[in-house]
Amino acid sequence: MKTKWIVPVAASSLIILLFFGFKVIRFQGLYYSFNDMYIFLQASCSWMNGRPLLYENIWGYDDRIHNNYAMLLWGPLIYVSGAYGAFAVQTILSLLSYGLLLRSLSRTMASWVVWLVLLVLLAGPVWFWFNDHPGIGWHPELTYFPLSILFVLALFTYQRGWFLLTAALIVLVKEDGALLAGAIHLGFLSVHYLVADRKRNIFGILTQPRFWIVLAGWAAVFIAGMAFLSYKNHAAEPEPRLQQALTAIRNGLHSRDFIRKNATLLLQTFLLLLPSISILLYGLYRVGWRQAGSILLVYGVAQLALLLSNWVQGATYYGTNALFDLVSLTWPPRFVLVYAFSVTYTLIVWILFDAGERPIASWKPILIGLVLILIQLPIVQYARPDVRWVSLLRNVVRHRYDPLKEPLLPASDVAVIQNLAQTIPAHSNVFVFDFLIPIFHKHYNIWPTEKQWENADLAIIPKRDFQKLGERLPRVMKKPYRSIPLAAYIIFVTPAYEPFVTASLSTKPASK
Numbered sequence: 001m002k003t004k005w006i007v008p009v010a011a012s013s014l015i016i017l018l019f020f021g022f023k024v025i026r027f028q029g030l031y032y033s034f035n036d037m038y039i040f041l042q043a044s045c046s047w048m049n050g051r052p053l054l055y056e057n058i059w060g061y062d063d064r065i066h067n068n069y070a071m072l073l074w075g076p077l078i079y080v081s082g083a084y085g086a087f088a089v090q091t092i093l094s095l096l097s098y099g100l101l102l103r104s105l106s107r108t109m110a111s112w113v114v115w116l117v118l119l120v121l122l123a124g125p126v127w128f129w130f131n132d133h134p135g136i137g138w139h140p141e142l143t144y145f146p147l148s149i150l151f152v153l154a155l156f157t158y159q160r161g162w163f164l165l166t167a168a169l170i171v172l173v174k175e176d177g178a179l180l181a182g183a184i185h186l187g188f189l190s191v192h193y194l195v196a197d198r199k200r201n202i203f204g205i206l207t208q209p210r211f212w213i214v215l216a217g218w219a220a221v222f223i224a225g226m227a228f229l230s231y232k233n234h235a236a237e238p239e240p241r242l243q244q245a246l247t248a249i250r251n252g253l254h255s256r257d258f259i260r261k262n263a264t265l266l267l268q269t270f271l272l273l274l275p276s277i278s279i280l281l282y283g284l285y286r287v288g289w290r291q292a293g294s295i296l297l298v299y300g301v302a303q304l305a306l307l308l309s310n311w312v313q314g315a316t317y318y319g320t321n322a323l324f325d326l327v328s329l330t331w332p333p334r335f336v337l338v339y340a341f342s343v344t345y346t347l348i349v350w351i352l353f354d355a356g357e358r359p360i361a362s363w364k365p366i367l368i369g370l371v372l373i374l375i376q377l378p379i380v381q382y383a384r385p386d387v388r389w390v391s392l393l394r395n396v397v398r399h400r401y402d403p404l405k406e407p408l409l410p411a412s413d414v415a416v417i418q419n420l421a422q423t424i425p426a427h428s429n430v431f432v433f434d435f436l437i438p439i440f441h442k443h444y445n446i447w448p449t450e451k452q453w454e455n456a457d458l459a460i461i462p463k464r465d466f467q468k469l470g471e472r473l474p475r476v477m478k479k480p481y482r483s484i485p486l487a488a489y490i491i492f493v494t495p496a497y498e499p500f501v502t503a504s505l506s507t508k509p510a511s512k
Contacts, residue, residue: 005106008114012098015123019131020091022396027083029395030409030438031402032137038437038445040140041086044071045079049427049444051453057429057444060451064233065241067225068140070172079427082442086138090131093146098122101149101347104156105356112365113356119369120275121343125376125389130332130339134386140173141333144180147173148340151181152347155188175225176309180337182218183302187345189214190298194291195352202294245315252318261318262311265329268383269307272335275372275379276342282368283346283355290353299345303338310334330383405435408462413486417460419504424458424497431459431476433469433489446476458501459492 026032035058042056043063054063054071062068078085098118105114121127131142147170154162167185170177193205205211230242252258270277280299284292307329314328321327329335350356380387395402401409421439424430431446432439446452448469455478461469463485473481477492484491484501493501 004111005103005114008102008106008111008118009099012102012118012122013095016091016094016098019128020087023087023132023137024084025396026132027087027137027438027441029399029401030405030435032083032133032135033402033405033434033437034136035437035447036139037083037086037133037137038441040068040071040138041078041082041441042444043068044075045427046453047072048075048079055453057452058447058449061232064229067175067229068173070143070169071140073169073172074140083137083438090138090142090146093143093150097146097149097153100153104153105347105351108351108354109356110360112360112362113350116279116365116369117347120279120372121346124275124373125380126272126275126339129380129384129387130336133332134384136332139333141336143173144170144177144336145340145343148180148184148344149347151184152188152344155185156351171221171225175222175229176306176313176337178218178222178225179306179309180340182215182222183306183341184344184348185214185218186211187298187302187341188348191295191345191348191352194294198290200294201291202297241316242312245312248315248318249312252315258318261325262328265314265325266307269329269335269338271379272330272383273303273338273342275376276339276346278372280342280346280349283350283353286355287353295349299342302341302345306338306341310337326384326386408433408435408464408488410487413488416486416491416504417489420458420491420500423504424500428458428497429454429456431456431469431473433460433462433467436460448472450475452476457494457497460489461492462489464488 039056039058039062042058043054046055047053052061054061054068056062059065074085074089077088081088101122102114102118105117127145133139133142147166151163151166151170154166157163167181170181189211190202190205193208193211194200194202233240248258252262280295284290284295310329314324314331314334317324317327377389381389399406417436418439421443424443427443429444429446429452430440437445444453446456448467450472456476457478459469459473459477459481461473473492478494481492481494482498484493484505491501
């Protein structure tokens with residue numbers, strides 16, 4: 001039995017586990033304080049505390065906005081471990097998908113192909129960036145990438161059970177999951193059709209009934225998901241996101257600023273995809289550019305559909321969000337859709353065309369891989385101004401907490417607050433300043449949107465209340481409550497929770 005897969009699988013597992021450790025360090029350093037991750041942490045396990053399905057305290061009934069039902073599968077782990085549970089889900093799926101993929105590639109490909117795939121596509125700087133998800137930390141859409149790899153492997157097994165399971169998981173991640181799964185499935189059928197006869201071009205597949213059945217099937221799944229989402233949205237309090245996006249696009253097409261921004265975002269998306277596109281082109285070069293036009297046409301059409309979906313979703317924020325450029329096409333939860341397709345389609349072409357079988361001079365793959373890894377560093381820095389590689393690593397090494405937040409994190413206050421988070425009842429309702437939200441990741445944080453299911457027993461607000469959170473206390477706190485000052489913060493607490501505060505104050509270290 002061949003065992004050459006053991007070393008690359010072990011290497012990929014080590015990389016993923018080290019990255020998990022990096023995520024934990026970043027999380028504990030309070031780098032992930034924006035609200036999105038905490039939306040999903042709450043929604044995943046709300047039903048376990050007698051709340052409505054997928055309910056969270058930021059926007060309320062989250063299932064009226066997205067079909068994030070895969071979150072319910074991760075809910076029990078998140079219920080126990082909070083954000084660590086979400087990171088663990090991503091890690092477990094990555095370990096499984098990477099291991100199975102590299103083992104499969106090792107059986108038919110030369111060793112250099114396996115390492116090229118691992119270091120450039122599966123664990124390169126682009127992957128590092130969108131899985132780190134600066135400022136937020138995690139979105140359920142990030143699971144698209146490992147699930148897409150598992151879906152491709154299921155397609156190659158031709159086993160209906162694995163196909164249905166992996167397809168269902170992708171669809172349940174979000175409403176656009178059907179587009180991703182459909183694009184991968186149709187890409188697989190298209191390349192399979194071309195491999196069968198070197199003289200074929202892709203237009204011949206339009207005569208194949210199976211192609212139309214698969215296309216119609218995935219279109220039906222996508223339309224059904226969108227119709228269900230629309231029903232949920234309009235059955236209660238309508239939030240016309242689609243109408244807002246289409247209006248923004250319709251008006252924006254007459255605006256130079258809108259066109260310029262979206263053209264720049266499209267260029268940045270292309271650059272982020274460039275390493276995977278380069279490996280696709282290199283595979284075609286290795287097979288003598290066999291049916292390259294057809295292969296690239298399929299890639300282009302599929303990516304166009306995914307980009308249009310991302311464009312419409314991102315357009316919702318045009319003119320309403322100062323960070324539009326960061327939450328549009330290159331935002332990790334959107335970008336992962338096109339990246340997952342780009343990588344899986346590249347793998348399909350390499351595997352079905354046997355692009356990695358012929359021997360090659362050892363220096364060539366080393367050079368190619370090194371170039372494709374290195375060019376990702378400036379690409380990510382250009383496409384995502386929220387990423388600064390040098391400062392990111394320097395801050396993690398030199399600072400206990402995010403240096404932007406350190407001035408508001410005196411050690412005496414942090415010790416009390418951390419002890420409070422560990423000793424108050426599990427899944428308590430709290431209202432805390434943004435910087436402190438990661439400390440209470442296992443609890444139901446309340447946001448100033450005032451969509452909370454229950455009012456808070458505990459609030460922590462900085463004395464320099466520049467966000468004017470104190471003005472909201474009467475609407476978010478249970479009554480009665482009283483205040484207890486710390487060095488930089490004021491704790492507001494109900495009588496039921498006051499003993500926890502009193503006990504935590506005893507852990508406060510003496511001031512120097």
